Structure formats: C-alpha cells, structure tokens
Amino acid sequence: MKREYERRHSRWYEVLLLGLGLHLLVGMPLVIGLPALERWGWGFWYYLPDVRTNTIIAIALAFVASALTLRRMSQFPGAQLAAYIIPTVSIAFLIAVAILFFAREGYTRQVLFGGYLVSLAWFFMGYFVGRRFRKLKLALVPFGDTKRLLGTRQVDLRMLDSTDLEGVRYDGVVADLRAEDLPAEWERFLARCTLCHIPVYHIRQISESISGRVQIDHLSENEFGSLLPSLMYVGFKRVLDFIAAILLLPLLLPLMAVVAILIKRDSPGPAFFLQPRMGYRQRPFLMYKFRSMYHDMSGEDFTISEDDPRITRVGMWMRKYRIDELPQIINILKGEMSFIGPRPESASLSEWYEQDVPFFSYRHVVRPGITGWAQVEQGYAAEIDGMSTKLQYDFYYIKHFSLWLDVLISLKTVRILFTGFGAR
Template sequence: MNKSTGAGHPTRPFRAQGSETIRRASRMLAWALFGLVFFGLNIVLAELARRAGWVTHVFTATLIWAILAYLTAFLLLHRSLHLPALEGNSLVGLATTLPFVALLFAFAAFHLEYSRGALLLAYFTTLIWIWFGYQRYVRNYVPVFGYTDATALRQLEQMLAMPGAAPAGPTRLRAISSLAEAVHCDGLMLDRNATADPERTRALAQFKLSHVRMYSVERVGEMLTGRVALAHIDENFFDDHAAHYFYRFSKRLIDIAAVLSLAPMALPLGLVVALTIRIETPGPALFRQERIGLYGKPFTMLKFRSMGFDASAPAQFAARQDPRVTRVGRVIRKYRLDEIPQLWNVLMGHMSLIGPRPEQAPMVEEFERTIPYYPYRHLLRPGLSGWAQVQQGYVGTHEETVTKLSYDLYYVKHCSLALDLLIAVKTLRTLLTGYGAR
C-alpha cells in the first residue's frame, strides 16, 4: 500500500463512471470479444486445412463447439471479479478448466464426435488468452483511492494490519483536497462515521455529480483483503446474505452428490487411517466432539483421533508442535485426513463441504461474549474447508480468531459458486502441501 498526495500530479484522462469492479469487468469483456476474432481465424484456418486433407471436419466442428466453453470461461471470471485480484492465477485456471471439462462430458454423454487435438488447442488458447488479459487489465492494475481525512486512512491501516491475515492487494492512497484531484482516482474512501457538516456535504455532492465513485473504508478493505471489517456491520451485510437463498438450496444438492461420489475413495482410505491409529495408540479411532453449527445449533462432529486418548481434556487451541499429537496424528492432520469422517456430517446436513469451520461449544460461548458479531458466522452451515482456512490456516490466539471471523463473515456476505470453487482449488493445494497444519 502506497500513500501519495495529489499536489503536482500530472493530469490523466477522465476515468469511466462506475466502480473499479465494473471497470475491470468492462476491460475483460472487451478482451473476450477481441479473442473471438482469433477463434474465428482458427476456424477459418481449420476449414482450409480440412479442404487440403490435413484434418477432418470433426476438427473444425470441435473448435466451433469450443467457443461456448470460451465464452463460459469469461462469464465465470466475470462473476468472480469482486474477489481480491491476488487470487488471479487460481481464478483463471478454474474459470478456464471447468467449461472445457463440462464440454468434454457433453461430448461423451451425447456420443458426439470430437477432436482431442482441437479441444486441447482451444483449451490452451483460452487459458493463455484469459491469463494474459487478467494479468494486464486486472491483477497488475493498482487502484488509486483518494481520501479527504486522515481518520479514513487510519481505519484502513488498522484493518490491513490484523494479526495472522494474508497480505492485502496492492493499492495507492492519495490525500485529495479538490474535485480536480478526485476525478483521477478510482474511488473516494470515506469514513461513514465522520461528522456531517454543510461544507463536507456540498463537497461530497459535487464529487458524486462528477461521477466520482465513493466507498466506505470497510468496502475498500473488503476489495483489498477478502475480509469484512468488524468495526461496523451495516444493513447491506444482511441484504447480501438474504439474496443467497437459491444458492444455499443448490449447494445442499451439490454437497450430497459430492459425498456420494467421494465415498468409494474415502471409505477404504478411512479404514487405512483408522487401522494405523489403533496400531499406534490405544483408544477409539474416531473422535466425537460437540460443535456449533447452523443457526447456533450444536451437533456431534466426527474426526479421526490425532492425539492421545483423554476424554477429560478441556477445549483449547491447537498449538504448533503440539505435544498431544501422535506421530500418525501429525501426518493425518497435515494432509487433513483426520477430517474424512466429516463427510458423514455433510451427508446428514450438519455441515457443508465449504463454509466456516465449526468451533467447540465452550469456545463459541467465550467468543460470543468477547467478539462482536461472532454469532453471524452461524448463518451458514459450517464446512470441511472455508475461506478463513485457505487464507489464514489454523489460529492459535484470541487475536487471530478475530481475524478469522473477518474472513468467515466475508464468506457469509459473498458466498457464491465462484467463491466455493476457488476455496476448493486452494483446499487441494492445502492437501498437497499441508499448509497451515498444526
């Protein structure tokens, strides 16, 4: 995050009306349309190659079908532009791969002839084109936010400096004192609690009439960090959450289908894990613990036991190099194999594949007393993996729990299929690398 002043800054072209997210979407839309020209050129060349006898008509037909996957990839990326630009590589790979996998399944389901060479050519062309456009117009673009008072700047700095948080996206912050300086910013950052006076009101009205986009400090923080500011939760939080009704219904269907699909692999792997636990230490392989779920209702969560058996142990944070963890436990915790039994919790509706991680009942009672807005994380089903887990990993202190809540509430506010898929990809990275394990 860089700070600068508007004095002596050279005049730049007037920026388009709308938010920075809208501008990024406009750039990517233009890039997508421009890419169709190259797709059309490839189809023409393929048709010429067919007439020359180098390829069959199936090659050309596959390229034409691939246009649907190409456009769908840009649509998926468009729906995820509200996410921090630092997630760009994961978003691009995900948005490109899913439509082409769906197209491959469609070919198989309807017994349509297709060319593997043409499909691979279209896939890698789309991947490179989207990646280059995203890097140029979204990820490498550093937004400029202006501010009129130092209070807004201090609030943002406090939000960016939360303990245990992932690095924020790059931005430049500029103190402004006139309309001429404001119109060259991507937005004006405002302190929503600032005292309203006639002079300030007139100035803001002038900015608004000149198409200067105005954001609260909290909204700027969300765009840069993927976290919700806990100092103030406004009515928009509940409006955004209420808009996700159909998404929650469809997500439940996806959870059930995913668990049934994973069962043939999870059952034998779970049996191997259970056997190794019983061989190393006495006691049951399964660990049952009361956790708090949807709407604050308790449920019994299942896990493979990764510590020595002690039924009387109190609830506490997992520490780094925790001496209670067994040798087998360290391996299964590192690669999240201890959470295989929670697929049963997902099937029963206690949990979801993606959502805020469920906490132990005694800890929830303490956090609800000491952390404002903590109960709001229970507006969604808890998950095997979540936005906080892939961004922050395990937490070990009260301060890190506050940061974790800011990630959880961001997910509650912005939950969507695009965000779930991004979390799933980053979870796979965790399973392969053991990131964040304790």
C-alpha cells in the first residue's frame, strides 16, 4: 500500500492559527476590548451609544482591512512584511478617521488611538512569532530545470532524492512538467501527491513567484489570456486615480511652483519638459516633466548614466527623489496615465524596442504609471538587456493586476523616495 502524504499547514488548528480565523477570533476582540475597557470600563457593552458604536465599528473595519492587505501583500515576491505593518495599519486607521470626519459622526479618539496601537502590537507579534511557519517549504523533483531554482527568505526549496516525501510535510511539489527525461515512476509520484491534496507546481509558476517576473521568450496563447487585466479594476483604478489627483493637486501646486523657480534660476530654458510617449493601447501622448537637463542639448533619448553631463545641478536632485515626475499629475487628470503602471517610453524608443524585444507592445494593455513594479524592483533600465528584464516585471504586474499589488508598489515607492534607489 502506498504511503499517504500530508500537506503542510493542512490540520484544522494550523488553518485557524495561520489564517484569518486567529485575527477574527482573538485579534479583533483584543484590539477592540483592551482600549474600550481602559476608557469605558468592564460593562461598556451594556451601553453602546452612537459614539461608542462608531468607534468600535471603525476599529473593527480598520483592523480587518489591515489584516487582509498584509495577508495579500505577503504573497508577492520581495514583500518585507515587517516594513509594511506600520504604514498599512496607519493608512487603514486614517481612512477610518477620514470617513467618520466627513460623515460628521462622533467617535472616541482615545479608544480609536488605543485600537491603533494594539493593532500594531498584534501584527508585529504575529509576524515575529509566525514567520518561520509562513515560509514556504517546497520539494523539488530532480529533473529538467528545477536545479536552477534558488531559495529565498520566503521560500525553502529542498531537492528530493527519491519518490517519497519521507514523512516531511511540504506546501507543494515543484517539477519541470515539460522535462523529457521525467521517469514514469516520478509521474506516478506526482499523481499520488495530487491525490493527497499536495499541490504540484510547474517550475515556471514558482520561478515567477520568486523572481516577480514573467518569462516572455515563448508566450503561448493561453498565457496571453492570463495576462489580460481585469476591466472592472481598470475602471475602478481610473476613478481612484482621478479622485487622488484632485485631492493632491492643492498640496502639490505650491511645491511645483517652488521647483519651477529653482529650475529657472539654475539654468536658462523652460521649467517644464514635454516629450511624446507611448501610452494606453499604444496611443501617443505628451508627458509632462520638470526639465532636469540643460536646454537644447543634443543626445540620446534616454539618460546615459547617473553622471550624464546634460543633467543640471537641480536636475540631479530632482531625479534622485523623483521630483521631476510631479507634473505628470496633469497626465493622470487627463486619463493618459495612472499613479501606478508600466513606465511609458518615448515614441522613438518604443519603436526601437518593438524591433528587438519580443511582445514589447503588450505592456500598453494597461495605463502607464509614474511608478511601477519594474521601477521598485529593478530601477532604471534603458539598454535592450535591461529592457527585456523590465518587460518581464511589467508582465508580472499585468498578470497580477490588483489593488493589493498596487498597495505594495505604493509602499515600496515611498521607501525609494527616501533612498533614491534606481535613479538616473
């Protein structure tokens, strides 16, 4: 009789402890109860006027939103969850406060702030206690290209010696299902794993989840279908972009005026730089930027290096902290760009890339953005080799086009603004 295999984290108590159940059954009562007890006393649930009810609902919704967001972001490669707990929880509670403020509903600030602090403590405790159990443990079938896979801090890869898991529980088994030398006994082993509800992954799936890139050398028709973004989220994101741009415009206009003055004082020429770029569905548009180079200087359409002699002193500073991108809020208001998406290339570069980079034009299936997955993972790229890698990141973004990935990119972008990563 063949040995039965058991999947890791499949027991009922493991599902409860590692899933949303623990947050809802233990975390939420603590987050609501501790600050409420401190402020209102033990019998607070016997008397719940509107102020108390609003406060409890706001804490509960912010807590659930934080838990869902952190859980979904943890599934993407390179998501250093500990670094995103504070901004995620802070944004969730700020949104809750904003809704209460604009709805003119009363709430208790002390209890709401207490719920915020307890939420931070809860998520940090959960991260440090459970990080060893959240790390994926995958078994590798030793045929084909599986030997090329490398583990990370989020993924533990273990090569199998025989067609037996030897009592070890894994989250899944990885195999090169297209390997010509895969023996029949290993095929039967993979079938047995599936019957035991242990997922069997093709190497390409795991490679994408580790690298954050979609390989584009041999895309099939089915893969093109999987890369089609959700039209519902495309529409929702457009509305969200427009509202966010309207809200940010009064805050950015004074800063943009100061930057324009600095540019004019630093070197002669206009403060703004307009360049034709290839946009959504391959429609060309004029992209607005602050001028960061000396006026009327010839050269390549892209920046050669960080020490490009065409860059002005103010331009060097603007490029490091992405200040030169601020005028693109106008493009967002016009519907030509989004805050997050593949970076738009100049029309001339797009024609060049389309000749040398396979499937380059497919990146135009979503609106281009000020920042994107390729920018936060790779940085600046202009050469053909660098553009091929950048396109793989862009395809990953399109394939996983969602609110959760956009939130992760937003948080990574904030980090980049303080570090200057990838600037050129």
